[in-house]
Amino acid sequence: MSALLQLEDLSVHFPKKRGLFSKSHEVLRAVDGVSLEIQRGEILGLVGESGCGKTTLTRAIMQLQPITAGRIQLEGRDLSHLTATELRLARLNFQMVFQDPYASLNPRLTIFSALAESITARTGPLEYEDIKQRVAALMERVGLSPSAALKYPHEFSGGQRQRIAIARALGPEPRLLLADEPVSALDVSIQSQIINLLLQLRCDLSLTMLFISHDLGVVRFIADRVAVMQNGKIVETGHTENVMDAPQHEYTRALLAAAPGLRRTASL
Amino acid sequence: MPLLDVQNLRVAFHTRNGVVRAVTGVSLSVEKGQTVGIVGESGSGKSVTCYSMLGLIPMPPGRIEGGTANFDGVDLLKMSRAELRAIRGRRISMIFQDPMTSLNPYMRVGDQVMEPLRIHEGLCKAEALPKAIAALAEVGIKNPEERVRQYPHEFSGGMRQRVMIAMSMITRPELLIADEPTTALDVTIQKQVLDLIKERQRALGSAVILITHDLAVVSEVCDYVNVMYAGRLVESAPVGELFRNPRHAYTRSLMRSIPALQPKGGTLYTIPGMPPDLAKLGPGCAFRVRNAENGYLCLTDRDPEIIEIAPGHRVQNCPGCLERGNA
Numbered sequence: 001m002s003a004l005l006q007l008e009d010l011s012v013h014f015p016k017k018r019g020l021f022s023k024s025h026e027v028l029r030a031v032d033g034v035s036l037e038i039q040r041g042e043i044l045g046l047v048g049e050s051g052c053g054k055t056t057l058t059r060a061i062m063q064l065q066p067i068t069a070g071r072i073q074l075e076g077r078d079l080s081h082l083t084a085t086e087l088r089l090a091r092l093n094f095q096m097v098f099q100d101p102y103a104s105l106n107p108r109l110t111i112f113s114a115l116a117e118s119i120t121a122r123t124g125p126l127e128y129e130d131i132k133q134r135v136a137a138l139m140e141r142v143g144l145s146p147s148a149a150l151k152y153p154h155e156f157s158g159g160q161r162q163r164i165a166i167a168r169a170l171g172p173e174p175r176l177l178l179a180d181e182p183v184s185a186l187d188v189s190i191q192s193q194i195i196n197l198l199l200q201l202r203c204d205l206s207l208t209m210l211f212i213s214h215d216l217g218v219v220r221f222i223a224d225r226v227a228v229m230q231n232g233k234i235v236e237t238g239h240t241e242n243v244m245d246a247p248q249h250e251y252t253r254a255l256l257a258a259a260p261g262l263r264r265t266a267s268l
Numbered sequence: 269m270p271l272l273d274v275q276n277l278r279v280a281f282h283t284r285n286g287v288v289r290a291v292t293g294v295s296l297s298v299e300k301g302q303t304v305g306i307v308g309e310s311g312s313g314k315s316v317t318c319y320s321m322l323g324l325i326p327m328p329p330g331r332i333e334g335g336t337a338n339f340d341g342v343d344l345l346k347m348s349r350a351e352l353r354a355i356r357g358r359r360i361s362m363i364f365q366d367p368m369t370s371l372n373p374y375m376r377v378g379d380q381v382m383e384p385l386r387i388h389e390g391l392c393k394a395e396a397l398p399k400a401i402a403a404l405a406e407v408g409i410k411n412p413e414e415r416v417r418q419y420p421h422e423f424s425g426g427m428r429q430r431v432m433i434a435m436s437m438i439t440r441p442e443l444l445i446a447d448e449p450t451t452a453l454d455v456t457i458q459k460q461v462l463d464l465i466k467e468r469q470r471a472l473g474s475a476v477i478l479i480t481h482d483l484a485v486v487s488e489v490c491d492y493v494n495v496m497y498a499g500r501l502v503e504s505a506p507v508g509e510l511f512r513n514p515r516h517a518y519t520r521s522l523m524r525s526i527p528a529l530q531p532k533g534g535t536l537y538t539i540p541g542m543p544p545d546l547a548k549l550g551p552g553c554a555f556r557v558r559n560a561e562n563g564y565l566c567l568t569d570r571d572p573e574i575i576e577i578a579p580g581h582r583v584q585n586c587p588g589c590l591e592r593g594n595a
Contacts, residue, residue: 034573049454050425157542158310187309187481192536194526214455217484217528223535240532258459259528260484 003037003073004208005061005176010070012056023119030056032232033070038176041206043198045223045240047214047255053232054212058178061210062094063087074175088183092122095169099181101161105153111164112149115139118171141204142167142197159190163197177209183218195222216259220244228252269341270297271475272321272443277335277345279313279320282328286547290316291374292499294335295574298443303469303476305486305507307522308496311543314479318445321345322360323352325570340442356387361436363465365427365448371420378406378416381435388439403434406471407464426457430464437468443470447479462489483526487511492580498544498554501574502589505581515577517559517589553586563588 007174014029030053038044048054059065061072063079074077079090098104106114115135120126126134136146142163153161169177179198183191199222201207213219219226219240226243228236228251236249247253279291289435291313298304306314319325321337337344339360344352356362361384364370373382381403391399397416404412405446407430420428429449436444448467450458466489468478479491485508486493494504495518503516514520524537525531541558553559556566566588573586583590 018449019363037444049456062465110367187537188522189525192527193538195527195537196535217526221527221530221532258456260455260458260462262484 004040004042004075005036005038005210006071006073006076007036007061008071008073010036010057010060010072011068012053012060013068023085029232031041031060031067034229034232034234036212036227036234036237038208040208041202042125042225043202043211045151045226046210046212046229047216047219047226048229049214049255052231053230055180056232057229058096058180058210058212059180061176062096063091072244092172093175095172095174095177097162097165097169097177097179097182100185101158101165102153104165105161105168107153108267110150110152111139111144111156114164114168115149115171118168137147138167138170141170143193151182157190158186159193162186162190162194166194166197166201172206175208177207179209180212181214182211184213184215191218198222216244216256228255269300271300271340272298272477273336273338274317274321275336275338277317277320278333279316279325279330279339280333281325283332283547288547289549290330290499290546291320293358293571294496294499294501296494296501296504298475298477300442301469301473302492303466303490305478305480305490305493306496307480307483307486307493309481309543311546312496313499313546314496315447318362318447318479319479322356322362323347323349326442342446354388356385357436357441358439359441359444360443361439361441363429363432363436363444363449365451367425367432367452370432371428373420375419376416377418377420377423377431380420381416381431381438384435384439388451399438400434403438404431406468406480407431407434407437408460408481409434426453426460427503429453429457430462430524433461433464433468437472437474440472441474443477445477445479448481450485451480451482458485465489483522484528495522499546500554500584501582502511502555503581505578505583509578509581513578513581515581515583515591516555517561517563517591518555520591521558521560553584553589555586555589559588561588561591 010031011033013027013029016026016028046054056065060067074093082090112135115138116131119134135149139146144163181192211223223240226240227234230251236243236252248255275295277291277294281288294317308314316325320332351435355388378400382400385391385396385399400416401412404415404552409415409430450461453461480486490507493501493507493510497518503519514523521539527536530536539558540560544554551570552568553566553572556563559566572584572586574582576582
């Protein structure tokens with residue numbers, strides 16, 4: 001089986017700014033030689049502290065960030081040398097779900113408009129009845145009642161908004177869902193609903209997912225494989241159980257040791 | 269005598285959409301040197317409980333409708349503003365969730381850290397500065413002599429939270445209220461900040477109230493835990509007892525929905541429904557509609573009372589939520 005997404009030696013460097021007029025040749029290696037593979041239907045957990053390059057890596061995959069070196073391949077196709085139109089189409093294959101469902105939805109669009117926009121991004125203009133049907137199907141898929149389609153984001157709770165954000169991400173039928181801390185801003189009881197929804201979607205749509213989180217408990221529960229990132233480099237990858245139970249790298253051990261209560265409450 | 273003894277605290281917000289009963293009949297106590305956790309979801313009233321004692325809720329629309337909060341024998345709720353001001357930041361201090369917004373961006377860090385000393389102990393700048401430097405050194409900030417002249421934006425998130433801790437502990441408070449002090453931080457920084465709070469607490473003998481929604485953090489640092497739901501305390505117990513023997517359906521549901529505690533592969537337990545609207549709360553058990561265990565037995569006509577079910581273990585006595593017999 002071939003990988004859905006393949007990163008080969010990917011690097012993203014930023015020039016370090018010094019003063020206003022001084023030129024500096026120092027670079028900040030935000031992503032430094034990352035090689036990763038995501039198989040079809042797999043959930044890959046990406047863990048690491050803020051500033052380790054997780055976000056830059058996702059931006060590079062999303063083609064929102066020019067890369068310095070390396071290759072990004074989707075289903076064997078190199079994405080680094082595409083024309084603008086090809087790029088726009090290629091981007092539909094990746095969709096993101098962000099941390100803050102309050103900030104990531106346009107407050108002036110009804111749920112219907114937001115979802116219709118995401119659906120027609122791939123299909124092009126559609127008949128109204130057709131769109132209506134697809135929006136309803138999408139809303140049902142994420143556990144929302146289609147009757148709420150004409151409401152605005154502020155009329156929903158945090159958990160429901162995250163469901164809307166997930167529905168919007170599913171609109172263009174992406175190959176890969178990039179979920180950047182999708183449950184960190186949610187309460188425990190709502191967090192479990194969203195985790196269940198993501199697992200359900202994986203089953204129903206055989207969705208591939210890159211799941212970024214700093215909560216090791218959540219990652220352990222949801223991810224098939226884990227990649228641990230530090231200072232722009234992947235320091236350890238492997239099956240979730242192997243990494244969590246027998247971490248090889250120093251930094252993974254430090255992360256696990258810092259996670260509150262994981263071991264203690266689990267053994268109670 | 270406990271350091272802080274809250275009895276039957278009731279706080280309501282009178283809004284256009286009706287009276288929101290944010291805190292209803294909360295009683296809790298904190299012993300000297302103890303770490304007490306208040307756990308609950310957003311809107312369960314955990315922050316309002318603490319803020320109202322210190323006169324930090326906006327009034328109006330907020331109103332303290334009843335109860336007492338005896339701190340060292342004096343009722344905080346009956347104090348004048350001036351008396352409260354003399355206690356806040358000196359004998360009781362607070363750490364807030366977001367270290368990005370709780371420091372003044374226009375003030376040098378040193379000035380902010382020494383402010384409590386200048387206000388409460390009347391020290392002049394020259395007297396307070398060495399103490400501020402020492403306080404920053406104690407919370408693990410390197411080069412404190414230079415760092416005091418810097419502004420908050422020159423510090424990272426974890427370092428800012430350290431500054432907050434230095435500032436709140438500089439007057440050696442008897443009680444520290446930490447409102448989600450680590451929610452915005454990374455796991456490793458979170459651990460450092462929690463360890464630091466523990467360490468300062470031991471050094472000064474302060475008591476700590478830790479407000480959080482993270483049961484894992486609570487299990488690690490607290491001696492005693494209060495679980496809040498819909499403005500009420502549903503269960504309170506020593507930490508080991510609560511995790512080993514949760515008696516209220518809500519506490520059990522919370523624990524079942526934490527991914528870290530569940531075996532992989534299955535679906536997570538989710539609490540059905542939504543937290544109730546506190547403006548439309550009728551009498552009876554507030555957890556009734558979401559109780560999947562045997563909600564049909566929940567009280568509908570009167571509010572459940574708190575009973576002491578085991579030594580130190582208090583729980584809302586609602587037949588539908590309470591697990592009978594031996595757990």
